[in-house]
Each structure stands twice: as C-alpha cells, then as structure tokens.
Amino acid sequence: MLLVQLANLPGGPYPFDVHLVEPRPAPGPGLAYSARRQEYLLNVRxxxxxxxxxxxxxxARWVAATDSPPCEQQFCSRQVYGRYLQELVSTVLTQPATNGLRFFWHQDSAVAATLTPDGRAATVxxxxxxxxxxxxxxxxLGNFPPLPPAGPDQAYLTHSTYHGNPWAPGALRNIAPQDSVLLIGSGLTAVDVLLGLDADGHTGPVTVVSRNGRWPAEHGPAGLSYPNFYAADLAGMSTVGEVLRAxxxxxxxxxxxxxxxxxxLDSLRPSLGKIWAAWPLAEQARxxxxxxxxxxxxRHRSPPQNTAAVQGMLDAGIVRMQLGRVRQTVPQGPDLAVQVQQQGQARWLTARHVISCTGPLLDYGRIDSALVTSLREAGLLVPDALRLGMQTNAHGALMDARGQASGVLFTLxxxxxxxxxxxxxxxxxxxxxxxLAQHLAGDWVVE
Structure with a gap:
C-alpha cells in the first residue's frame, strides 16, 4: 500500500528510485492474501x-469490473483480495509514475540495514x-509466525503431523478425512482452518483448545451505523474502567x-488510537x-456464512471445544499427545494432527529475523515496554536506544x-x- 501511495503522490518530478524487497513469487498479496483457497473469506466487507x-x-468497483467470483453478502475471498493488491503493485512496477518515481522489485530478503557514519542514510x-x-x-514487515505454543520439549516441532503454519502452501492437504485433529486457538485462523477441513470433506473428530472458549463474533447486517461518541463521552478518560463503563x-x-x-463499537473505530494513547502504560497493561x-x-468478527459453517460442524459433533491452555506437546508414534491445563487440572488429549492457530509474534525482542536482529543489536530498533511492536514517533520513525527519532528508518x-x-x-x-508517503515526500530535496 505504501508503494501504491508513493506512486500516486502529487507533484514532482521526484528524481528518486523506490526499491521493493519481497522474496515471495508475487509482490502484493503477502502472507494473508496468498492462500489459494476460495473458502478463506475476508472478515471485512x-x-x-x-x-x-x-x-x-x-x-468494490474492481471486483465488479473483473471476473472475480461473486462475494456472498459482500465478503470476498482472501484470494480475490490478493489478486487486487497484486494488480495494483504490478501496475506500479511496470511503468514510471507520473511524478517521476521509478520502482524496482528485488525478489530477495533483507538481512541487515546499517546507517552511514553521519546517520543520514543507510545501506540495506x-x-x-x-x-x-x-x-x-x-x-x-507484516506479522511474524508465533512462537512454539508448548514446551519444554519441542521435539514435536519436527513431527510430520504438527502444523506450525496453517497458511503454508498445502498445509492441510496431508490430513486424511478421517484423521483426528487438534487446533490450538479459537480465533479467525482457527475458523479458516475449520472451513478448509470442511471443504476437503473432513469427517474425523476435531478438538479446539481455547483459553476463553469463545469464537469470533458474527458480523451483523450491512449498513447499520451509530454516531461516534468519543468527543461527548470518552475524551479525557485515562483509565480502562472509565472507558469500559461509558x-x-x-x-x-x-x-x-x-x-x-x-x-x-464500530462508531469508535476512528478514535481507537486516541483512546489507547490516553491510557498510561499501567492502564494499557491492564x-x-x-x-x-x-x-x-x-472487534475482529467473522462473516455470517463462516459462523454458520462452524456451527454446522459443532452441531454434527465433528468439532468440540476444550477449555484450557496447552502446556506440552509430545510425539506419540504417528500421533501427538497434548497436555491441556484448566484451573490447575491437567489432562492429555491425543490427535493425529495438531495445528497451531495462535496469533502472530509481536515482541520485537524475540523476533529472530536477521534484519530485525541487526537493527535491534545496533540499538536502532527498540521493542516497546508491552512487547506489542516497535517504539516510534508520530510519523512511524523508529526511536533508537537513546530515545532519538530516526530520519532514515520508518515502519508501518x-x-x-x-x-x-x-x-x-x-x-x-x-x-x-x-x-507516511506524504511525510517521506516532505523530506525529499529536489534539485
């Protein structure tokens, strides 16, 4: 999206080149929109x-003008959205922008970024x-894969029926219809996995281990609205309790x-950042x-057709929910044994396949990407106190270990x-x- 916004900047001509470093076969779709499965739906209209x-x-106009499959109740497949993004990026890469910027794609991975001695440029x-x-x-950089969901013995990570990345190409294809399956997590990823299994004709038992026992809420009808009440009710509130009561x-x-x-809740979407920023660190942690x-x-809801499909699997007895937290996973021949703890009580569950459906790793202190590690060790990238991401200023410039905002390194x-x-x-x-495109352009000096 930044690439597209740079290409559409007004003014120019800008005598600069923009280099996109992306190792995937096609730039644009990224991880979330690369899955070649029509049953994986976007959770936004x-x-x-x-x-x-x-x-x-x-x-919406692009969908109507292309040969894309129909989007039932305005929920398209992730694959369709991936095509949309890929087309936008391809258009930018194949011709110079009207503002003079030229764009180049490197099908490669960045492993380090170092500042020049004067700190005014970098080499990637x-x-x-x-x-x-x-x-x-x-x-x-998008999202990073989650850490292993169980310990201390991690021999299961190399077991043939452990699936640490359900988005990997063909991740579910080696699951036979009658095989038993255990999912760790009950969020949107778990819903997608269940839909994939259902589309593959799965009939074996599926256990979903969840800490809270909740599925994503279902989207309501389209077109409903409510006036934003941030200014009237929430402005100036500095505690979670105040906001929750209001x-x-x-x-x-x-x-x-x-x-x-x-x-x-949706009416507050434009104001969520202000609500969050008004809480001191202790309240954010609370x-x-x-x-x-x-x-x-x-907040992150599921399309009605997805909710109905999962409910159908629950009603048929194919899927069952197990409350608790996964503590251990141990290979047991062709199967995997999973220890689940709930309220101090532990029990073991056995399944042929175990699929991790936990959320992404957000802690930049634990991300082991070569690029992230190089920046972190140089003090140029600093994880935040709550381990949600990076410390930045209002423009997305990285804050270094001395608390200084970079004029070179940015993120979004x-x-x-x-x-x-x-x-x-x-x-x-x-x-x-x-x-960010506007901010970057503001720093450009055109001779």
Whole structure:
C-alpha cells in the first residue's frame, strides 16, 4: 500500500528510485492474501477494503469490473483480495509514475540495514549479497509466525503431523478425512482452518483448545451505523474502567432503542488510537491482561456464512471445544499427545494432527529475523515496554536506544501497535501508508 501511495503522490518530478524487497513469487498479496483457497473469506466487507482512503469504493468497483467470483453478502475471498493488491503493485512496477518515481522489485530478503557514519542514510543488504544504498528505509514487515505454543520439549516441532503454519502452501492437504485433529486457538485462523477441513470433506473428530472458549463474533447486517461518541463521552478518560463503563452505558442505551451493539463499537473505530494513547502504560497493561482477548472476539468478527459453517460442524459433533491452555506437546508414534491445563487440572488429549492457530509474534525482542536482529543489536530498533511492536514517533520513525527519532528508518503496520493498538486492518493500514508517503515526500530535496 505504501508503494501504491508513493506512486500516486502529487507533484514532482521526484528524481528518486523506490526499491521493493519481497522474496515471495508475487509482490502484493503477502502472507494473508496468498492462500489459494476460495473458502478463506475476508472478515471485512468489500466496502471497507479499498487501498485508497479517498476512494472508498475502489475495491468494490474492481471486483465488479473483473471476473472475480461473486462475494456472498459482500465478503470476498482472501484470494480475490490478493489478486487486487497484486494488480495494483504490478501496475506500479511496470511503468514510471507520473511524478517521476521509478520502482524496482528485488525478489530477495533483507538481512541487515546499517546507517552511514553521519546517520543520514543507510545501506540495506540482501541475502544475495546485493547492497542498496538508501536515503530512507521503511520496514513493512507484516506479522511474524508465533512462537512454539508448548514446551519444554519441542521435539514435536519436527513431527510430520504438527502444523506450525496453517497458511503454508498445502498445509492441510496431508490430513486424511478421517484423521483426528487438534487446533490450538479459537480465533479467525482457527475458523479458516475449520472451513478448509470442511471443504476437503473432513469427517474425523476435531478438538479446539481455547483459553476463553469463545469464537469470533458474527458480523451483523450491512449498513447499520451509530454516531461516534468519543468527543461527548470518552475524551479525557485515562483509565480502562472509565472507558469500559461509558461504552457499556452506550450499548445499553442503544439496545433499549433496538440498536445492536456492533455499530456502537464500530462508531469508535476512528478514535481507537486516541483512546489507547490516553491510557498510561499501567492502564494499557491492564487492558491487555483483562480485556484484550474479549476485545479480539467482538472487534475482529467473522462473516455470517463462516459462523454458520462452524456451527454446522459443532452441531454434527465433528468439532468440540476444550477449555484450557496447552502446556506440552509430545510425539506419540504417528500421533501427538497434548497436555491441556484448566484451573490447575491437567489432562492429555491425543490427535493425529495438531495445528497451531495462535496469533502472530509481536515482541520485537524475540523476533529472530536477521534484519530485525541487526537493527535491534545496533540499538536502532527498540521493542516497546508491552512487547506489542516497535517504539516510534508520530510519523512511524523508529526511536533508537537513546530515545532519538530516526530520519532514515520508518515502519508501518502491525509494528506500530504500541502507538495505536489497532494497527493490522486495511482501513488503518491504508491511512498509515498515505500519511507516511506524504511525510517521506516532505523530506525529499529536489534539485
């Protein structure tokens, strides 16, 4: 999205080149939208997925103008959205932008980024040995795979029926229809895995181990709205308790008027960053301990057809929920034994396949990417205190170990969760991309 926003900057001509470092076969779709399965649906309607903040219907018009499969109830497949992003990026890469910028794709991985002695530029080194001298570097790294979900013995990680990455190509294809399966987690990833199994004709028992026993909430009907009440009710509140009471009061008032809770929460979306930023660190930590899992359930919802499909598997007895936390996973011949603990009591479950459906690793102190490690060890990238991402300033510039904002290194996306908390969905990402493109352009000196 940043690439596309740079190509659409007004003005110029800008005598600069933009280098995209992306090792995947096609730049654009990334991890989330590369899956070649039609049953994996976006959990946001088409009307909210335009790549351009000022053209909210751009994606919907693209779907209508292409041979894309129909989007039932306005929920398209992830594959369709991947095609949309790939087409946008391909257009940028094949021709110079009208503002003079030229774009180059390196199908490679960045392994290090070092600042010049004066700190005013950097050199990005690729796995192939290529060096890219750069005036500005943007870390658009997306999400990293989760840590192993169980210990201390991690021999299971190399077991043939352990699936640590359900998004890997063909990840579910070696699961026979009658095989027993255990999923760790009950969020949107788990829902996608269940839909994939169902599409493959799976009939064997599936156990879903969940800490809270909750599935993602279902999306309500399209077109419902509620007025934003941040300024009236929430501005100036500095504790989680205050905000929670005020939001609950609004939800009760809305319910009395026959208004669903979903549009009440959705009305606050533009203000979520301000609510989060108003909480001191201790309050942010309190939210993460007590409410973050519930927030994830009600905020990141599932399309109605997905909810119906999962309920059908539950009603048929194919899927069952097991409350608890996974403590150990041990190979047991062709199977895997999983220890689940709940309220101090532990029990062992056995399944032929175990699939990790936990969330991404956010802690940049534990991410072992060569690029991240090099920046962290040089003091140029500093994880935040809550281990949600990187420390940055208001423009996404990385803060170094001395607390100084970089004029060279920037980031956007999930790495900016410390600033916004909500920093993973398209509406937030496209706004960050547009703002960062403008900021970068403001630093350019045209001779």
């Amino acid at each position: 088409t009307t909210a997925l335009s790549a351009f903040p000022n053209q909210p219907d751009h994606f 080194r690729l796995a192939s040995g290529t060096a890219l001298p750069s005036d500005q570097v943007v870390l658009a 939001v609950r009061h609004r939800i009760r008032e809305a319910a009395a008027q026959g208004i669903d809770w979903r549009p009440v 939210f993460l301990r007590h409410l973050a899992s519930i927030w994830s359930v009600v 996306g999930p790495s900016r969760r410390p600033a916004y908390f909500e920093s993973t969905a398209v509406p937030e990402l496209r706004q960050q991309a547009a703002a």
